[in-house]
Amino acid sequence: MRIRTKLLLILLALALPPLVAISFYALREGRLLGDELAAKAAVSYRHAAEQELALMVDLIGEDLNDNRRLMELSVALLAQESRAALTGPAAGEDAARTAEEFDAAGGLPPGLAPLPDYPVPATAQALSVSRPRGTTLAQGQAARLAGLLPTMDMLRAKLTDNMLWAYVALPDGLMASFPGHGRMPEGYDPRDRPWYTEALSRREAAWSILVDASTGRLTATVSTPVTAADGRLLGVAAIDAPLEAMLPESDLSRRWGEGVKALLVRRAETAGGQALEVIGTQNFLSTALTWNTPLAPEPFAAEDPAAADRLVAAIASKRPVQMPLGLGGQDFFAVFKPFPDTPAGLLVLVPREAVLRQADTAEASILARTQGMLAVVVAGSLLAVAGAVVLASLGSRAVTKPVTALCEAAGKLAQGDLDSRAPVSGRDELAHLAMTFNAMAPKLAERLRLKQDMLLAMEVQQNLLPSAPPSLPGLDVAGSTRFCDETGGDYFDFLTIEGDGQGGLDVIVGDATGHGIAAALFMATGRALLRGGRAGRADPAGLISLANALLCRDTMDSGRFLTLFYLRLAGGGLAPAGHLEWARAGHDPALVYDPASDTFGELMGPGLPLGVLPDYAYEGQSHPGLKPGQVLALGTDGIWEARNPSGEMYGKDRFRAVIRANAKAPAADILAAAHKDVADFQAGAPRDDDITLVIVKADVA
Structure with a gap:
């Protein structure tokens, strides 16, 4: 290889590493900056999306609370009217029919017009009264309860779809229901129902989610005790609302796209401890946007048992929670809001890709701009390297002779001639290199002697x-x-x-x-x-x-x-x-x-x-x-x-x-x-x- 070529390589070795290092640093810092900006943008968008979703769920919860307060006011009015009816004179018996009369007629007794769109044959013209098997119907009390017909009819008109049944149960088991209907199950005793026992236990309005005895539908039931002025228990007034009617209509798919799910879940006792059950769902892909309730609660099959346990704890503590959740092989972002006074709550599931869509778009945009910037840096670096090569080639022509002498001296040193020295001429970098070379040879000889001494010391110590x-x-x-x-x-x-x-x-x-x-x-x-x-x-x-x-x-x-x-x-x-x-x-x-x-x-x-x-x-x-x-x-x-x-x-x-x-x-x-x-x-x-x-x-x- 010619000396000029060697010098060219030496000059390139001196010039290129700093240039490459600077270029590498610029590329690295540019990539890191882009990644950092993209990550921060993604976090910001994701946080904003999570906050927006939580706010929307809060608004749904507020609508649900409005329905809840309306139902509680309605049952309070029913309890007040029941107190007046049970402590006053009988209003007459014509407005009350027994549940047995409805069942015997195979629907409605003669002379009563049917109430449309009800799950069982029912009428708004009369109350139906029922009593537990083996007890005697108290005609006086039935006549007093019949006086509640105008109040219950008024509540049905006000509550519309939010009311399935309104009823009052007395301590002796007598119960008046409106609209009037039959189909009471064998052995039915209102005093054993959760709505009755919860109202007596709490001594105030209580909520229960249970299966209606006559229709088999899941209902949200609010009940309250009816007491006389002296505190004596007169009975329990209650109103059943179809569970889907209590839940507000809200099209989350307009904001988050397809795949959004809303579930109504509650805590249930199982053989293995506490678990979650699904008692209502809303299909946002349907134009009706209605809530569907199964005939029986369905188990909540989360892929992560710890996530289900966290939801159970949120129901127990009555605190909302946000968390990632895997369900049915898909990743969701979940927002849960518990219902007051009941072991249940609203769970909204939004696909993870929907929450991160804006974040991913922003991240991709920033990364694209960063890649463009890096391409410019790479092109500039390559041009700088090419320029360095040209300058090194031109400079090698002027320094061929001292480099040749330096190479000869180096060759002698490599063959063991530690007395070899390079000629020094001028004051440029090559002269300084020759002086450095000349100073290096004695130090190399000294290091060789030191190495030999160390080897001898090692041999002596090994012999010890x-x-x-x-x-x-x-x-x-x-x-x-x-x-x-x-x-x-x-x-x-x-x-x-x-x-x-x-x-x-x-x-x-x-x-x-x-x-x-x-x-x-x-x-x-x-x-x-x-x-x-x-x-x-x-x-x-x-x-x-x-x-x-x-x-x-x-x-x-x-x-x-x-x-x-x-x-x-x-x-x-x-x-x-x-x-x-x-x-x-x-x-x-x-x-x-x-x-x-x-x-x-x-x-x-x-x-x-x-x-x-x-x-x-x-x-x-x-x-x-x-x-x-x-x-x-x-x-x-x-x-x-x-x-x-x-x-x-x-x-x-x-x-x-x-x-x-x-x-x-x-x-x-x-x-x-x-x-x-x-x-x-x-x-x-x-x-x-x-x-x-x-x-x-x-x-x-």
Whole structure:
């Protein structure tokens, strides 16, 4: 490749990255701005749509409350007139017919004209009276109730479709209904009906949603007690309204499109607890826009049980609620408004796409404008790149010669000639590049020497570690150290006890502060002091006390320290003849796992790290020897403090799990499994600390 071409590439490498970075930044920020504006617009439109829907449902609820108040005023008037009729003289019997007379005539008794558009044969010319089976019709009371005919007829004219029946029931079971009709079910007793019991329980107007006894239709019934001036109960007055007549007409589909649903739901007791039932629906696709009520309540089959529970709670608390709801495989935005005094409410469902239609349109418009802006930015960036290429090509012609010299010098340096230098001429950037090159070569040589020194230090430190585990009767021992740099501050050692006669062994694990050359030197000093102190045959506590005193003389002012766990397998370390002795110098306790009981124990004990207080006296600890199958693990905190890419620590629970899972394997396999599990957990994350682990396993006989 020609030098001019190389220089062209160099110039492009210098010019293009900033240009590409700026272009990328502009594209990225433009896209983020567009996305942010689109998201905010979508949220704003969605919030406005939700508020509008909630307002419309509130208006429907207000219309329903108007109907409710009208019905309550009507039943209050009926109760007032009933009080006057029941405490005054009888008005006559001609206006009252028994329900049996209607049934016997197969519709209407002779002389009565039918009332059109009623679900059963009925007449507006007479009341019908009924009584529970086994009771006697009280003619005097029936005659008094007959005097309510003008009042009930007037209420029917005022309420029109909002009134199905008006009736008054007395405490003895006698009941007068208007319009007059038959078809009362077998065993019917008004005193057992919810409208009667609720009115007596509340002592005021009460609402009930129930199935009409004569027509089988769902009705909204308002009832109120009728009392004399002295508070004596005279009866209960009630008015039935067809459920669909109580609900106002409202075409939500004009605003929200097809798919809008309105449901009248109520809370019901089931074997599994409380659930919702649908007692009325409105079909907005129909031109009539009328409410439909099923012959029997239908279960509310929400796809999310939590959403149904939330609606049940809203009915119980009498509070409106807005929420997403899945129904019939479709996502809706639901607005629920409870009815006062009844365990029911109005649920309006609008398809999610209808609520989000405006938001999606606004979002798409903003994104389209953003894409147009980004296209302009891309075109400008490409033109700028093309211009940079042309300028770099022209500029390369003027600097061919110094570049050639620089390439020759670089070639020599690449072949190992660290004395190679490039000629420097002029004061331009190429001259500065040549000077930089000339300054780089000595530094490169210095770094190579430093690298060689580090490799030598690593070799020396590796030689300080045991090359192979000791061979002890009944014990399987393995240990290793993995540094995070070329050298580190972790340390382990195996020292046989001479003259023990039973295969005794000292196992030492230490961790100097930090890592690298300084930590390695500190570790080597501690190792030498411990090995030198063993000549006096001291116990572990005495050895580390001596090493601590000597170490503090040289390093106390440095702020460095060394944690250490000195374990002695006395008498072979196996139970019952042998036992464990140890002393801790601020190091994590050793773990002892017993597969027979699946339990972990810790070899605890007090002790400060070495190098903190020169006169500190360390305490020795002891424990029975290892039993067959038991595993002793002694490591540094680089294991459980290892972190994965998300910053989570490995922890001792995972370490114990590895020991438990591999307890039957040889010590070397347990060691390898622990290192592999830590590496898998880190998933390529940089290692921050050295890792040292020693495994001592008692062989199974």
